[in-house]
Amino acid sequence: MANFEKAKSLGDWMNQRLGLDTVMRVMAYEYWIPKNINFLWAMGMILAMMFGVMLVSGIFLLMYYKPDAALAFDSVNYTIMTEVGYGWLWRHVHGVAASVVFLVIYIHMFTGIYYGSYKKGREMIWITGMLLFVTFSAEAFSGYMLPWGQMSYWAGMVITNLFSFGSLELNGVVEWIRGDYVPGDAFILRFFMLHVLLLPLAIMALIGLHFGALRIPHVNNQDGEEIDFDEAAKLYKEGKKKESKVIPFHPVFLSKDVFVMGVFLIFFFYLVFYHYGFALDPVNFDPADGLKTPAHIYPEWYFLWSYEILRPFSKDIGLIAFGFAQVAFFLLPFLDKSPNAVPASRRGLFNIWFWVMLVDMIVLSVMGKLPPEGAWNVIGLLSALTFIGLWIALPIITKLEKKV
Numbered sequence: 227m228a229n230f231e232k233a234k235s236l237g238d239w240m241n242q243r244l245g246l247d248t249v250m251r252v253m254a255y256e257y258w259i260p261k262n263i264n265f266l267w268a269m270g271m272i273l274a275m276m277f278g279v280m281l282v283s284g285i286f287l288l289m290y291y292k293p294d295a296a297l298a299f300d301s302v303n304y305t306i307m308t309e310v311g312y313g314w315l316w317r318h319v320h321g322v323a324a325s326v327v328f329l330v331i332y333i334h335m336f337t338g339i340y341y342g343s344y345k346k347g348r349e350m351i352w353i354t355g356m357l358l359f360v361t362f363s364a365e366a367f368s369g370y371m372l373p374w375g376q377m378s379y380w381a382g383m384v385i386t387n388l389f390s391f392g393s394l395e396l397n398g399v400v401e402w403i404r405g406d407y408v409p410g411d412a413f414i415l416r417f418f419m420l421h422v423l424l425l426p427l428a429i430m431a432l433i434g435l436h437f438g439a440l441r442i443p444h445v446n447n448q449d450g451e452e453i454d455f456d457e458a459a460k461l462y463k464e465g466k467k468k469e470s471k472v473i474p475f476h477p478v479f480l481s482k483d484v485f486v487m488g489v490f491l492i493f494f495f496y497l498v499f500y501h502y503g504f505a506l507d508p509v510n511f512d513p514a515d516g517l518k519t520p521a522h523i524y525p526e527w528y529f530l531w532s533y534e535i536l537r538p539f540s541k542d543i544g545l546i547a548f549g550f551a552q553v554a555f556f557l558l559p560f561l562d563k564s565p566n567a568v569p570a571s572r573r574g575l576f577n578i579w580f581w582v583m584l585v586d587m588i589v590l591s592v593m594g595k596l597p598p599e600g601a602w603n604v605i606g607l608l609s610a611l612t613f614i615g616l617w618i619a620l621p622i623i624t625k626l627e628k629k630v
């Protein structure tokens with residue numbers, strides 16, 4: 227049994243029982259961060275902050291939202307938007323955050339890919355990151371169902387239809403997911419439960435795992451340099467801060483993070499007050515109507531690239547291509563066979579792979595929004611084939627890569 231001395235203060239009393247000093251040392255004061263990283267390494271903290279913003283704004287919306295097919299639309303578009311004081315503000319904050327968070331997720335993912343931050347013992351960071359991507363996607367989709375507008379209803383219809391698995395025609399599975407033949411009251415309630423309870427809990431657990439997975443390998447740096455963290459930390463603690471290659475997370479690195487978070491918040495609130503419309507589809511301001519299919523059904527911008535991989539092919543092949551796209555990203559640490567964890571600019575063919583992949587995903591996203599006709603269809607098909615080809619080529623080109 228530990229020796230509990232008379233505590234000098236409340237903090238001391240807590241510390242004796244919870245070991246807060248040790249927690250702070252391991253997770254903050256002696257959590258060493260390389261000096262040579264840039265603002266792109268603040269994206270992770272911006273994501274954590276945005277999750278907090280969505281949680282708080284979501285709780286306020288929850289106070290007036292009604293998860294009922296007959297009442298949901300009005301509770302959002304009438305009660306929250308016009309009757310509740312500042313209800314419009316919480317809705318705009320929540321809606322804009324849901325959209326912008328995906329922009330930051332994509333920047334964060336592509337930073338990881340560019341700098342090879344999924345290699346050399348960092349595979350679990352990547353895998354937990356991808357799990358976060360999938361749960362965030364499910365969270366966004368389930369949230370999109372809740373205002374019960376035309377796009378909520380029809381996107382819900384299209385996406386749940388995917389679970390019939392094409393020619394397998396597993397319609398029983400689709401009905402089981404919907405709780406009915408078509409999206410209705412049971413559907414809205416279960417997506418409500420997923421959105422406000424199960425998925426946020428899963429996201430919180432996954433963020434914990436993602437942070438935990440970072441602690442041992444430490445974050446990467448922009449030169450892919452192998453840092454001896456013990457040696458660098460020793461120099462720092464001896465006061466040789468200039469010679470040391472690291473800084474402590476708290477307070478030094480965190481202050482830089484907070485600066486980037488501040489700049490981001492200016493951009494975020496600019497969107498909330500002046501351009502909130504981009505995050506709210508006009509079609510979704512019409513109440514859900516199961517008898518009136520919108521002329522053109524498309525998902526939110528952040529799902530467009532994967533939607534466009536599904537769309538140009540026949541039903542079954544489209545589904546396989548869609549599944550392939552999701553799995554490929556998960557397997558990135560194992561498909562990249564090169565031992566080099568350095569920036570893509572120093573990796574020859576991989577550099578070309580990276581930029582073609584980035585441009586291809588942007589083209590896929592643009593095509594996903596356009597109606598599937600004429601030239602758009604051909605460009606969509608070619609970009610989907612390029613996407614699949616790039617993933618097949620990855621193990622081959624990285625195997626050929628020389629050690630740098």
Ligand code: HEM
Pocket residue numbers: 266267268269270271273274331334335338343344348351352353354355356358359362433436440444445446447
């Ligand atoms: C959505 C919630 C997420 C949160 C809150 C989050 C948070 C963080 C934080 C705080 C860091 C350390 C600082 C930084 O590099 O930014 C980090 C690193 C990392 N994250 Fe995430 N992340 C999320 C999603 C993702 C996703 C979707 C991926 C990709 C699949 C990912 C992959 C990585 C990688 C590879 C690193 C290591 C970077 C390095 O070592 O330099 N994360 N994350």
